[in-house]
Amino acid sequence: MTAYLIATLTLVAITAITGLALNLQWGMGGLVNFGLFGFYMLGAYICGLLTVQGVPPLASLVGAMCSVALLSALVSLITVRLSEDYLAIVTLGFAECLRLFISYEEWLTRGTLGIAGIERPFQGLVPAQLADTALLAFTLIAVALVYGALQALAFSPFGRLVRATREDPAVVEALGKSVLTVRFKVFAVGGAILGLAGSLHAFYYTYIDPTQFSPIITAYAFMAVVIGGRGSNRGVLISTFTLILVLEGSRFLVDWVPHLGSSELAAIRLILVGAGLVLLLIIKPDGFGKEPRSAEAEIRSFTST
Amino acid sequence: MLEARNVRVVFGGFQALDGASVRLPAGVVTGIIGPNGAGKSTLFGVLAGAVETASGEVLLEGRSVARHGPAWRARHGLTRTFQLSRELAALSVLENVLLARPKAPSEGVFSALFSRSAMRAAEEVAIEKARSLLARVDLWRLANAPAGVLSGGQKKLLELCRALMLDPRIVLLDEPSAGVNPTRIGEITEFIRTLQQEGMSFGMVEHNMDMIRSLCDRVYVLAEGRVLTEGRFDDVVNNPQVASAYLGSQP
Numbered sequence: 001m002t003a004y005l006i007a008t009l010t011l012v013a014i015t016a017i018t019g020l021a022l023n024l025q026w027g028m029g030g031l032v033n034f035g036l037f038g039f040y041m042l043g044a045y046i047c048g049l050l051t052v053q054g055v056p057p058l059a060s061l062v063g064a065m066c067s068v069a070l071l072s073a074l075v076s077l078i079t080v081r082l083s084e085d086y087l088a089i090v091t092l093g094f095a096e097c098l099r100l101f102i103s104y105e106e107w108l109t110r111g112t113l114g115i116a117g118i119e120r121p122f123q124g125l126v127p128a129q130l131a132d133t134a135l136l137a138f139t140l141i142a143v144a145l146v147y148g149a150l151q152a153l154a155f156s157p158f159g160r161l162v163r164a165t166r167e168d169p170a171v172v173e174a175l176g177k178s179v180l181t182v183r184f185k186v187f188a189v190g191g192a193i194l195g196l197a198g199s200l201h202a203f204y205y206t207y208i209d210p211t212q213f214s215p216i217i218t219a220y221a222f223m224a225v226v227i228g229g230r231g232s233n234r235g236v237l238i239s240t241f242t243l244i245l246v247l248e249g250s251r252f253l254v255d256w257v258p259h260l261g262s263s264e265l266a267a268i269r270l271i272l273v274g275a276g277l278v279l280l281l282i283i284k285p286d287g288f289g290k291e292p293r294s295a296e297a298e299i300r301s302f303t304s305t
Numbered sequence: 306m307l308e309a310r311n312v313r314v315v316f317g318g319f320q321a322l323d324g325a326s327v328r329l330p331a332g333v334v335t336g337i338i339g340p341n342g343a344g345k346s347t348l349f350g351v352l353a354g355a356v357e358t359a360s361g362e363v364l365l366e367g368r369s370v371a372r373h374g375p376a377w378r379a380r381h382g383l384t385r386t387f388q389l390s391r392e393l394a395a396l397s398v399l400e401n402v403l404l405a406r407p408k409a410p411s412e413g414v415f416s417a418l419f420s421r422s423a424m425r426a427a428e429e430v431a432i433e434k435a436r437s438l439l440a441r442v443d444l445w446r447l448a449n450a451p452a453g454v455l456s457g458g459q460k461k462l463l464e465l466c467r468a469l470m471l472d473p474r475i476v477l478l479d480e481p482s483a484g485v486n487p488t489r490i491g492e493i494t495e496f497i498r499t500l501q502q503e504g505m506s507f508g509m510v511e512h513n514m515d516m517i518r519s520l521c522d523r524v525y526v527l528a529e530g531r532v533l534t535e536g537r538f539d540d541v542v543n544n545p546q547v548a549s550a551y552l553g554s555q556p
């Protein structure tokens with residue numbers, strides 16, 4: 001039971017990180033990144049490949065974050081002239097290309113055989129039976145750091161600028177700011193965070209292959225942001241944890257409801273998630289969270305009016 | 306000083322501007338009038354750098370700026386407001402104005418994460434400036450309201466404050482009185498006059514002839530993408546050509 005809980009929490013925490021990254025890109029910046037899972041996969045592969053080459057896990061993690069940030073930023077340059085729908089299509093296409101590349105370029109990625117034996121950070125320092133707990137702690141620290149950094153951004157002038165480019169790029173240009181630069185930075189920071197999430201994925205499973213990465217990762221991230229409220233980091237964090245806890249918790253209904261098999265329950269759960277999302281979008285289309293303002297502005301104006 | 310020379314703009318076969326030339330001298334309000342579809346807003350788009358030209362030149366302080374976009378021109382003293390107010394509805398009134406503060410290294414990712422005290426200090430200065438601007442048009446009391454809830458006239462004033470936050474030398478006003486309650490038009494007129502007396506230059510597209518008469522030294526009349534005539538307002542309105550451009554109605 002404890003092992004199950006630890007496993008679930010680790011995966012939730014990783015999902016939360018992808019949700020937070022998407023909240024920066026789409027929630028605040030209005031950039032529809034359907035290719036999120038591609039950047040995530042890239043992070044996992046760069047980190048995994050570096051580790052099996054003997055690079056220390058923490059260095060691999062940093063390497064993965066930097067390379068995904070760079071590649072993500074380059075993608076933003078290609079797509080910056082595209083409006084919402086087209087950006088979504090291009091990023092999705094990019095992610096699929098990446099998956100095909102990883103599946104077939106066996107000399108580099110070992111193709112569908114996958115990469116096994118990925119070393120975790122601090123592996124030598126913790127006893128084997130505590131390995132999963134240690135990784136959970138590491139992942140939760142990562143969530144806290146990402147959350148802290150994104151909150152700092154959301155309340156800063158940079159956050160204001162990002163939200164402004166979402167609202168009306170032409171106005172931002174007329175006020176002397178380059179929209180391209182803002183989007184470049186948003187994709188870079190988001191890419192770094194997705195590289196981190198992918199690396200944690202590689203550390204958690206210690207084995208990766210292309211079948212682990214599918215658009216469902218993107219879908220979960222979007223679900224987290226929609227429920228949490230676009231632009232609200234806190235909302236995204238809370239919604240990810242609640243969503244997965246409800247999903248996982250419903251497994252135990254088998255013990256309480258008579259005549260209910262586990263396969264039926266699995267199907268019912270999916271129906272309930274779908275129905276829940278539809279209901280939410282009808283009742284509360286903006287989600288539960290509230291978008292932050294650049295903080296100084298709020299505080300000062302209250303004190304000096 | 307801002308100047309457009311022989312500007313041509315084509316939108317998919319339609320000649321929006323067909324060799325228009327205007328000069329906006331420093332320190333005055335230059336009016337641009339003309340019937341609907343004459344190309345006034347397109348001309349503003351060209352001057353601000355948002356609309357591409359097929360041929361012709363745009364000179365800012367005597368320097369050709371054709372290859373520079375709106376962001377560059379805004380950083381070099383030229384900004385604009387829009388015909389339909391384009392406030393950023395989800396941002397607060399104050400945030401809308403703060404967005405336009407010039408030269409802001411503290412607007413980056415690095416400052417937000419690692420140099421927060423410098424960022425705050427820069428922000429304080431910007432807020433003080435935004436405050437004095439918003440107070441002038443009585444919007445400071447609404448500083449924390451989302452800009453989307455303002456009235457049409459307040460949105461126009463907010464856009465003007467936002468433009469002024471940049472410390473521009475030239476502001477292009479695209480129909481500053483459109484959608485504004487008549488009682489507030491006088492207020493906007495006075496505000497523009499004060500700024501002009503302080504040394505700012507304006508280009509103004511406007512249908513409200515009282516406003517044009519009271520503010521503009523010089524008026525250009527545009528019709529069908531060309532400058533029909535130019536001169537002092539009273540001379541221009543008595544020009545029979547102008548009257549016929551407006552379909553015979555008295556302007």
